[in-house]
Amino acid sequence: MLTEAQQSKWHKDGYLRLEKFFDPATRDKISRYVEEVARWDVSSDKWMLWFEKTSDSRKIISKAENFLDYHAPLREALLADGRIRIGVETLLKEKTRMLKELLIFKYPDSGGYRPHQDIYHVPHKIPDRMVHAIASIAVDDSDPGNGGLFFTPARHKEGMFPMDAGGVIHPEIAETFTWEPVQLKAGDVFIFDDYAPHYSLPNKSDRSRRAIHVVFQRASTGGPTRTEYNCMKRAYNPPEEAVADLENLKLPNGIFYRD
Numbered sequence: 001m002l003t004e005a006q007q008s009k010w011h012k013d014g015y016l017r018l019e020k021f022f023d024p025a026t027r028d029k030i031s032r033y034v035e036e037v038a039r040w041d042v043s044s045d046k047w048m049l050w051f052e053k054t055s056d057s058r059k060i061i062s063k064a065e066n067f068l069d070y071h072a073p074l075r076e077a078l079l080a081d082g083r084i085r086i087g088v089e090t091l092l093k094e095k096t097r098m099l100k101e102l103l104i105f106k107y108p109d110s111g112g113y114r115p116h117q118d119i120y121h122v123p124h125k126i127p128d129r130m131v132h133a134i135a136s137i138a139v140d141d142s143d144p145g146n147g148g149l150f151f152t153p154a155r156h157k158e159g160m161f162p163m164d165a166g167g168v169i170h171p172e173i174a175e176t177f178t179w180e181p182v183q184l185k186a187g188d189v190f191i192f193d194d195y196a197p198h199y200s201l202p203n204k205s206d207r208s209r210r211a212i213h214v215v216f217q218r219a220s221t222g223g224p225t226r227t228e229y230n231c232m233k234r235a236y237n238p239p240e241e242a243v244a245d246l247e248n249l250k251l252p253n254g255i256f257y258r259d
C-alpha cells in the first residue's frame, strides 16, 4: 500500500502524510462519532477525559483517552479494515501492538502543546522505549491557523533532546530547529515516529482541529500492555473524575499550556 517514496520519506524525516486515507462517508462518520465522545460524562474506571477553561470561562473538552473500547462503531470505522496497522507495520518492518489511543479536541479557544517528543516511556518511568509510531487521523482540516502541528524533519534519530521535568524541549534548543507546518485535510492520516519533535499553538480560530492518535509498539519490544498503561496514566496524569472543578482542572501532561 505504501510506495517506496513514502517509506523513504518516513525513514528520512520521521513522519509521513497519507492523503485521503478515509473516504468522505467514513470521514464524516468518524466526525459524528467523535462528537458523541465529546458529550460523554466523566468515568472513574473506563474512558479518561480532560477539560479546559476558555478565556470566557466555559468548560470545554480538551482530550480523551481509552475511548475505543466503549465506542464500537468508531473503533470499527478507524481500525476494522486493518489499513492503519498495515501502514505502520510496513514502515516499522515489523508486527505491532496497539498500545493506546487519544483524542485531541482542539476546539476554538483551546491551548497548545510545547515542543516535545512523545517518548511515552520517559513520563511513565519505563526503562525501554515503548512507543515507536503514532498514527494521527485528521478529523477536521488542520493547519497553523487552527492550532495544527509543526514538526522538524530528520531529528528522530538523535535520541532525546534536553527537556524539563514536564517533557518540554529546552527553548534554546527548540528554536534552532527548522519547523514545518503540517497541513492536513479531514480524512488524512499522518504517521510519526515517537522521537520526532513537534508542537502545536493554541487554537485562536473559530474552527475545531480534532485529531485521533493511535499509538503502536513494535511487537519485538517489551513495555506495558494497554491495561497496564491505562493504570499508569491514571496514576501519573489523572483524568477528571466525578465533577470537574472549572477553577482546578487537571492537566493532561506537562507540555500542555494556555496563554
Ligand SMILES: O=C(O)CCC(=O)C(=O)O
Binding pocket: 104, 106, 112, 113, 118, 147, 148, 149, 198, 199, 200, 211
Ligand atoms: O495535537 C496536538 O495539538 C498536540 C498533541 C500532542 O502532541 C500530544 O498529545 O502528544
Ligand SMILES: [Fe+2]
Binding pocket: 113, 116, 117, 118, 198
Ligand atoms: Fe505529542
